[in-house]
Amino acid sequence: MKIGIAGTGRMGAAIATRLLGLGRAVIVWNRTPQKTQALAATGAAVAATPQELSTNSDIVISMLKDAAAIDATYHGEHGLLAGDVRGKLFIEMSTVRPEVERLLAARAKETGAALIECPVGGTVGPAKEGKLFGFVGGDAADVERARPLLKELCRRVEHVGGIGAGASMKLAINLPLLVYYQALGEALSLCRSVDIEPARLIDIFSDTSGAPNMLKVRGPAIAATLQGKETTPVTFDVNLIRKDLRTMLDEAAGLGVHLPLTAQALKRYDEAAQNGLGASDATMLPVYWLRHERT
Numbered sequence: 001m002k003i004g005i006a007g008t009g010r011m012g013a014a015i016a017t018r019l020l021g022l023g024r025a026v027i028v029w030n031r032t033p034q035k036t037q038a039l040a041a042t043g044a045a046v047a048a049t050p051q052e053l054s055t056n057s058d059i060v061i062s063m064l065k066d067a068a069a070i071d072a073t074y075h076g077e078h079g080l081l082a083g084d085v086r087g088k089l090f091i092e093m094s095t096v097r098p099e100v101e102r103l104l105a106a107r108a109k110e111t112g113a114a115l116i117e118c119p120v121g122g123t124v125g126p127a128k129e130g131k132l133f134g135f136v137g138g139d140a141a142d143v144e145r146a147r148p149l150l151k152e153l154c155r156r157v158e159h160v161g162g163i164g165a166g167a168s169m170k171l172a173i174n175l176p177l178l179v180y181y182q183a184l185g186e187a188l189s190l191c192r193s194v195d196i197e198p199a200r201l202i203d204i205f206s207d208t209s210g211a212p213n214m215l216k217v218r219g220p221a222i223a224a225t226l227q228g229k230e231t232t233p234v235t236f237d238v239n240l241i242r243k244d245l246r247t248m249l250d251e252a253a254g255l256g257v258h259l260p261l262t263a264q265a266l267k268r269y270d271e272a273a274q275n276g277l278g279a280s281d282a283t284m285l286p287v288y289w290l291r292h293e294r295t
């Protein structure tokens with residue numbers, strides 16, 4: 001079975017690396033071709049267009065930035081759905097609004113293909129280790145067809161409903177996490193006069209009810225930022241977080257619900273981006289808030 005991967009940014013490349021490590025036949029495509037070179041060197045075939053990718057794959061995973069990227073990659077002149085894709089299975093993994101996945105699944109169905117969504121929890125490290133959390137939406141038969149592959153990528157695969165349900169779950173789960181980075185920055189600014197080592201400070205936080213699971217994993221990186229170090233490599237950057245928060249707010253507006261904390265958090269991330277942090281890792285946000293002098 002040939003597995004195609006459309007989008008070899010940080011997450012798509014990590015997923016490709018995982019599958020290559022398991023000995024799977026992997027073919028990749030990326031808008032910026034240079035980002036496929038390292039994968040080609042470790043055994044991936046490279047397609048020149050999304051159409052060539054889907055033509056030569058049995059299952060295609062797409063891991064793209066946002067709705068515009070999905071639109072360009074699936075529906076472009078040489079897009080994923082441009083050729084004969086009858087009988088093929090697409091697994092859409094990007095973090096986007098449920099409506100995007102629903103429309104895409106309907107378009108795929110018109111071409112004779114099947115499409116499920118599986119946005120994921122977890123970042124580059126878990127992706128390389130096959131320890132993502134998959135929030136799956138789609139028809140049961142298609143999900144079962146995808147399950148063996150998803151199990152190679154995810155520590156847990158949850159089929160949460162029809163197409164769109166996975167996107168709703170993913171947006172919902174990211175919400176407290178993204179608000180938390182800002183909350184942690186504010187909490188740390190109350191500790192300015194507490195004179196203990198950053199590593200110990202973050203360790204104390206992470207062992208209390210003042211921390212989500214994320215802090216147990218990313219705590220050392222955050223402690224390092226408190227000592228003035230940059231978090232590298234960047235796995236989840238501030239600009240991508242702004243995209244996620246905007247997506248949540250758009251979705252909430254569509255549902256007629258209010259997310260006041262989320263709206264405030266977005267303003268803080270926007271401000272951080274204006275101050276040069278857009279391409280920096282999320283773990284830089286709390287220390288930015290702590291250090292940035294306000295008038």
Ligand SMILES: NC(=O)c1ccc[n+]([C@@H]2O[C@H](COP(=O)([O-])OP(=O)(O)OC[C@H]3O[C@@H](n4cnc5c(N)ncnc54)[C@H](OP(=O)(O)O)[C@@H]3O)[C@@H](O)[C@H]2O)c1
Nearest residue numbers: 007008009010011031032064065069072094095123235236
């Ligand atoms: N990073 C994380 O920790 C994380 C975790 C879970 C989920 N996610 C979600 O996973 C998705 C990918 O994230 P990432 O971290 O891999 O982002 P990334 O490194 O910025 O990669 C984005 C990918 O989208 C492609 N892309 C962007 N605009 C495009 C367009 N108009 N046409 C075609 N391709 C386009 C990029 O191609 P180029 O290389 O040509 O720009 C690249 O392959 C996002 O939806 C994100 O919210 C991320």
